Amino acid sequence: MYSPEEELITILKKAAVDFTASLPCEKIKTVLEMVEDLFFHVPLTREEEGVGICAGAALGGRRPALFVQSSGIGNMVNALLSLTQFYELPLALFVSQRGVYKEKIAAQFPMGQRLPAILAGAGIPFSLISSPADLIVVAQKLPEVYSGSNVHAFLLSPAVWEGSSEQRIRQLDQRPLVCAIPEQRREVSAPACTRYEIIEAVAPYISGKVVVSNLGWPSKELYAVLHQESNFYMLGSMGMVSPIGLGISLSSRKEVIVIDGDGSLLMNPGVLATAAHFAPDNLTILAIDNSSYGSTGSQKTLTGSCVDLELVARGFGIGNTLKVSSKELLTAAMTSGRKGLKFIHALAVPGNRDVPNIPIDHSLIRNHVMHFLKN
Numbered sequence: 001m002y003s004p005e006e007e008l009i010t011i012l013k014k015a016a017v018d019f020t021a022s023l024p025c026e027k028i029k030t031v032l033e034m035v036e037d038l039f040f041h042v043p044l045t046r047e048e049e050g051v052g053i054c055a056g057a058a059l060g061g062r063r064p065a066l067f068v069q070s071s072g073i074g075n076m077v078n079a080l081l082s083l084t085q086f087y088e089l090p091l092a093l094f095v096s097q098r099g100v101y102k103e104k105i106a107a108q109f110p111m112g113q114r115l116p117a118i119l120a121g122a123g124i125p126f127s128l129i130s131s132p133a134d135l136i137v138v139a140q141k142l143p144e145v146y147s148g149s150n151v152h153a154f155l156l157s158p159a160v161w162e163g164s165s166e167q168r169i170r171q172l173d174q175r176p177l178v179c180a181i182p183e184q185r186r187e188v189s190a191p192a193c194t195r196y197e198i199i200e201a202v203a204p205y206i207s208g209k210v211v212v213s214n215l216g217w218p219s220k221e222l223y224a225v226l227h228q229e230s231n232f233y234m235l236g237s238m239g240m241v242s243p244i245g246l247g248i249s250l251s252s253r254k255e256v257i258v259i260d261g262d263g264s265l266l267m268n269p270g271v272l273a274t275a276a277h278f279a280p281d282n283l284t285i286l287a288i289d290n291s292s293y294g295s296t297g298s299q300k301t302l303t304g305s306c307v308d309l310e311l312v313a314r315g316f317g318i319g320n321t322l323k324v325s326s327k328e329l330l331t332a333a334m335t336s337g338r339k340g341l342k343f344i345h346a347l348a349v350p351g352n353r354d355v356p357n358i359p360i361d362h363s364l365i366r367n368h369v370m371h372f373l374k375n
């Protein structure tokens with residue numbers, strides 16, 4: 001009786017993988033079930049979110065492995081390049097490659113067949129795992145992913161699992177019925193502070209903590225207000241702030257503050273569901289909502305017309321939310337005694353402070369944060 005799934009699990013354990021995340025593909029459902037049972041596992045809402053969460057986990061010293069379908073690579077290329085590769089963080093990608101072997105779904109051909117060319121074009125190293133015999137390649141290359149802080153994609157053909165003796169029938173949990181009763185509507189006064197003033201107001205409360213800050217102007221303003229070695233300044237990968245913060249909070253006991261923006265949060269709102277699912281009590285998401293893409297010319301976002309980010313967070317299951325529009329309410333929110341995952345929706349007026357660029361190299365930013373998390 002031969003189980004390629006068991007062989008892959010053994011390889012993962014041998015390489016000391018200790019953090020996994022996935023967005024499923026039917027062709028790898030058995031191995032995914034085993035991964036969920038045997039490793040710390042994060043169920044994702046979008047593959048790109050997994051790149052951010054795994055980056056946070058890697059900053060926290062973990063050895064992440066991400067399981068996705070070939071189509072999911074299309075959802076994550078920017079984050080792979082401008083976050084994981086840019087900061088030289090380790091990530092093993094296990095990609096169920098569709099469209100190449102006994103494929104029945106025509107829509108899988110375009111992405112699945114071009115995947116090697118797309119990865120090659122993006123400069124992401126990969127190995128074709130076309131049969132169980134090729135799993136030896138995973139065993140050989142996986143340790144280097146972690147020792148060398150590399151990204152490597154293992155493209156798993158459905159042929160790998162053909163003839164497996166593994167038989168698993170997943171027990172489906174009954175979903176508990178949840179009745180969400182909206183709390184009374186509260187009137188909130190119009191915002192008066194800019195993003196910079198909000199960062200100034202929270203500085204005493206985020207000092208000494210891990211702070212993951214949104215790309216562009218927010219990171220530059222944070223640098224100007226409160227530079228500390230525990231700040232992870234994002235320099236690219238829009239939409240990845242909260243995923244990175246979540247990944248760190250799941251890998252460390254240190255307190256983590258995420259400074260997100262409305263535009264960036266709207267790009268990957270599903271991370272709020274993943275955060276709610278784990279509800280790490282060391283994570284605070286401060287969403288500074290200036291109803292605009294502040295770093296690119298303050299073009300309007302939809303929070304100025306139809307989206308209420310606090311309600312979005314509530315709808316995704318975060319119970320501890322606060323909407324604030326003044327410095328007084330903001331500082332009260334930062335210190336509010338309620339334990340658990342917190343989402344602070346800070347309303348702001350658009351506008352950037354004229355501050356200089358961050359003069360620190362990205363590798364140094366990463367090293368400082370990793371060092372802080374280690375000690």
Ligand SMILES: Cc1ncc(C[n+]2csc(CCOP(=O)(O)OP(=O)(O)O)c2C)c(N)n1
Nearest residue numbers: 216218238261262263264292293294295296
């Ligand atoms: C994938 C991607 N799309 C667009 C951009 C350009 N961009 C950089 S920052 C930014 C605005 C972010 O807005 P928000 O998250 O609301 O933060 P704010 O600057 O308003 O505080 C945009 C659109 C990018 N860097 N990456």
